[in-house]
Amino acid sequence: MTVLRTERLVLRDWTEDPADLARLYDIYSRTEITRWLDASGLPLTDPAQAVDRVRIWRDRHADHGGRYGTWAVEVRDSGVVAGTLILKPLPGADGETLTDDIEIGWHLHPDSRGHGYATEAARAVLAREFATGTPRVYAVVSPGNEPSMAVCRRLGMTHLGRRTEWYGGEELETFVLAAPA
Numbered sequence: 001m002t003v004l005r006t007e008r009l010v011l012r013d014w015t016e017d018p019a020d021l022a023r024l025y026d027i028y029s030r031t032e033i034t035r036w037l038d039a040s041g042l043p044l045t046d047p048a049q050a051v052d053r054v055r056i057w058r059d060r061h062a063d064h065g066g067r068y069g070t071w072a073v074e075v076r077d078s079g080v081v082a083g084t085l086i087l088k089p090l091p092g093a094d095g096e097t098l099t100d101d102i103e104i105g106w107h108l109h110p111d112s113r114g115h116g117y118a119t120e121a122a123r124a125v126l127a128r129e130f131a132t133g134t135p136r137v138y139a140v141v142s143p144g145n146e147p148s149m150a151v152c153r154r155l156g157m158t159h160l161g162r163r164t165e166w167y168g169g170e171e172l173e174t175f176v177l178a179a180p181a
Helices: 018-028 049-060 117-130 146-154
Strands: 002-005 009-013 069-075 081-091 098-108 136-141 158-163 172-178
Touching: 002 117, 009 117, 018 049, 018 069, 018 081, 018 098, 049 069, 069 117, 081 117, 081 136, 098 117, 098 146, 117 136, 117 146, 136 146, 146 158, 146 172
Parallel strands: 098 136
Antiparallel strands: 002 009, 009 069, 069 081, 081 098, 136 172, 158 172
């Protein structure tokens, strides 16, 4: 299902299509990407695990009516999936209970970095989320992940420093963007 379109991108659900599964595996089997993610089962070590990942994401967002998701970011001109854009409630200090705080995040394949895709996709999703009345959206970034922090700055997010109230108390660089007045 297509969630949003921008000038250059289509944000859509990841599917079990062989091309999606191959690209998902290619992204999430790379330690240069997964080292920044504290997610069980990563990095992927077998292409068959890509199907499980799609199903986990589908189940995670099944009750959100399309508002939140873990979406493929597809380049319109080429059809290549550049990576993933995430919008979801942040899990609290216990690592499981969802909070009212909303998180945006992105994971791009190395061959798709440097084209502004993460920024373009995030801007579109942020605009849509703010239109629902959400007052602010957070990005939480593993310390040292300079490329993701650079995207936060390009989005105009304010750096709040390292905080520990989400993801089971993990210390994360925290950025926030308030809804436009």
